Amino acid sequence: MISPIPTPSPHIFELQQVRHFYGTKPFAPDTMALDIDALSIPRESIIGLTGPNGSGKSTLLKLLAFAFRPSTGTILFNGKPEYPFSGNVRCNITLLTQEPYLLKRTVFENINYGLKIRGREQKLNGQAEEKIRYALSHVGLDFEEFAHRKWNELSGGEAQRVAMAARLVLKPQVLLLDEPTASVDVESAAMIKESAAMSRQKWGTTIVAASHDSKWLEGFCDIHLHLIRGRVVFT
Ligand SMILES: Nc1ncnc2c1ncn2[C@@H]1O[C@H](COP(=O)(O)OP(=O)(O)OP(=O)(O)O)[C@@H](O)[C@H]1O
Ligand SMILES: [Mg+2]
Known part of the structure; x- marks a missing residue:
C-alpha cells in the first residue's frame, strides 16, 4: 500500500511545555527564565520579540x-525534535547576537567561514567571491573597501553589518536577531532590516527579531510577541 505523502507543517517551530532555568537555580516559577506552554511560529513569518530586561528574549x-x-519541554523544527549542533541546525538556523563575534581574520574570511563549514564552499574562488560581494552589498559595505580589512579594523556598526552579511550568505531558513541594532546608527539599522526582509522575500527565511526599538520593529513584523518574566503575555 502506498502511504500518503505527509503534509509539511505550516509551522517552522513548535514549542510544547518549554521551561528553562539556568545553572543551579531551583526549579521554581520565580526563577524560570522562560515558561511557554505552547507557541507555534509560522513558516516565512517575521516575529518581533519585545519585553523588559531579563524577560527571556x-x-x-x-x-x-x-x-x-x-530544562524541560520540546521544540520541534520543521516538525522534528532537534539537538544542539546537529547538521540540520547548523545548515539552516543562524543567530546574530548583540555583540557580534568575528573571527580574528579578514572580513572576507569571516563571511567565507560559514560557507566552508556548511559544506557549500565553492571550489572556484571566483564563485565564493561573488557570493561574499553580494552579501556585503546587502548590508551597504563596499567589497573593495572592506573585504580585506581585518576584524579589528572595523567600527562597532560595521562589525555588526559584517556579522549580518556572514549570515545572509548562508541563505538561512531561519534568521534569529538579538537586538541587532543596539550599537548601530539609524542608516545601518535600516539596512539590517531591509536585508532581513530581502532574505524572507528571496529565500523564504523565517525571522525572529528581539528589539527594544519599537520604531524599528514597526511595519517589519507580522506577529508581535511580548514577554514578561519568561511568559508570552500577548501576541
Ligand atoms: N547564563 C545565565 N545564567 C544565569 N541566569 C541567566 C543567564 N542568562 C540569562 N539569565 C537570566 O534569565 C532571565 C532571562 O534572561 P534573558 O537574557 O533571556 O533576558 P532578555 O529578555 O534577553 O533581557 P535583555 O533585554 O536584558 O537582553 C534573566 O532573569 C537573567 O538574569
Ligand atoms: Mg537579551
Missing part, C-alpha cells in the same frame, strides 16, 4: 537556535 532566541536544550 535572548533565552528564547538561543533555544530556537538549539544553542542548548530547554
Whole structure:
C-alpha cells in the first residue's frame, strides 16, 4: 500500500511545555527564565520579540537556535525534535547576537567561514567571491573597501553589518536577531532590516527579531510577541 505523502507543517517551530532555568537555580516559577506552554511560529513569518530586561528574549532566541536544550519541554523544527549542533541546525538556523563575534581574520574570511563549514564552499574562488560581494552589498559595505580589512579594523556598526552579511550568505531558513541594532546608527539599522526582509522575500527565511526599538520593529513584523518574566503575555 502506498502511504500518503505527509503534509509539511505550516509551522517552522513548535514549542510544547518549554521551561528553562539556568545553572543551579531551583526549579521554581520565580526563577524560570522562560515558561511557554505552547507557541507555534509560522513558516516565512517575521516575529518581533519585545519585553523588559531579563524577560527571556535572548533565552528564547538561543533555544530556537538549539544553542542548548530547554530544562524541560520540546521544540520541534520543521516538525522534528532537534539537538544542539546537529547538521540540520547548523545548515539552516543562524543567530546574530548583540555583540557580534568575528573571527580574528579578514572580513572576507569571516563571511567565507560559514560557507566552508556548511559544506557549500565553492571550489572556484571566483564563485565564493561573488557570493561574499553580494552579501556585503546587502548590508551597504563596499567589497573593495572592506573585504580585506581585518576584524579589528572595523567600527562597532560595521562589525555588526559584517556579522549580518556572514549570515545572509548562508541563505538561512531561519534568521534569529538579538537586538541587532543596539550599537548601530539609524542608516545601518535600516539596512539590517531591509536585508532581513530581502532574505524572507528571496529565500523564504523565517525571522525572529528581539528589539527594544519599537520604531524599528514597526511595519517589519507580522506577529508581535511580548514577554514578561519568561511568559508570552500577548501576541
Ligand atoms: N547564563 C545565565 N545564567 C544565569 N541566569 C541567566 C543567564 N542568562 C540569562 N539569565 C537570566 O534569565 C532571565 C532571562 O534572561 P534573558 O537574557 O533571556 O533576558 P532578555 O529578555 O534577553 O533581557 P535583555 O533585554 O536584558 O537582553 C534573566 O532573569 C537573567 O538574569
Ligand atoms: Mg537579551
